[in-house]
Amino acid sequence: MSALTDLSSYSAYPIVQAPMAGGASNPRLAAAVSGAGGLGFLAAGYKTSDAMYQEIRQLRDATSQPFGVNLFMPQPDTVDPSAVAVYAEQLAGEAAWYGTELGDPETGSDDAYDAKVAILLEDPVPMVSFTFGCPDRAVLDAFAKAGTCTVVTVTTPAEALAAQWAGADALCVQGVEAGGHQGTHRDDPQLDGSGLGLLSLITQVREAVQLPMIAAGGLMRGEQIAAVLAAGASAAALGTAFLVCPESGASALHKRALTDPVYARTELTRAFSGRPARGLLNRFVREHGRYAPAGYPQVHHLTQPVRRAAAGLGDPQGMALWAGQGHRLARELSAGALVETLAAEQRAAQEARA
């Protein structure tokens, strides 16, 4: 496939509903977005390969429009188990408070990647994107042969070069403003604090590689979409903006927290998963973010029962409230209405500039 320079072959508008694992992305949301002229995405992360396939089938039943599926790359075996064990001791009080046990950190680190790739090659979808790393050339070539457009998330110009070299069709260029996990290829605590803002990043990536870019991070309004297109992106991906839609599978507590003045700001934290992810600054992040180790996905497995118990008790202060820097701008519109509104705002901004 040549490229996404002409995203109009995937969607009428250059608006992508960013993949969001953990429940927010579901066939209903993706179908509503794709049906309205955007590009909907399923998030395969944390799911079994079978559950991923069931969602693809549900989505195909709900829409005939193109869509994408997002995969987590398997993680290298570099996590220090003793650091995770120390963190487990530090979290013992949380587990007791919420009346649960900590999870088993060794529940697996490959996210069933091979099985998911096998399914997606056997029954291809229009687009597959990857985060937390870059697949090798053989995998990207196999998707190209299957007619699937491949997109690799990058957070630096060096990662963009690696993705181009490996044969990706396009990039999801994710600024530090983005909600949820940074798709950084290798988590390195030495680089904490060096994340690039979206406009700076897309400009640097555009000058480093030739691949088309989908820009992501902090985008909540059509005017911002017009701005990233003007800066060289072919499309914009929005996560937090779609989180609050009624079709999104995010919990009511999470949706409400995004515009609750109690949560004044977001922070990048390893507290819940062991990998930097942006969420609302709540009690859990404030108390544990300072010393949470680099330990993905072991820390994700460790904290999962605590997060679930906090949600069950209706306590957002113990939940991972992923959110981008633009969270205050979230509008509770249906996904279709949000796509239409964003497209109209983008058009108006472009006409005003012409």
Ligand SMILES: Cc1cc2nc3c(=O)[nH]c(=O)nc-3n(C[C@H](O)[C@H](O)[C@H](O)COP(=O)(O)O)c2cc1C
């Ligand atoms: C709740 C949530 C879950 C996310 N899960 C994923 C995921 O599974 N895969 C992925 O590549 N990115 C994931 N992201 C990042 C988004 O795809 C996207 O990069 C980000 O939402 C863009 O920033 P914004 O939230 O400010 O729009 C997630 C983001 C959020 C908010």
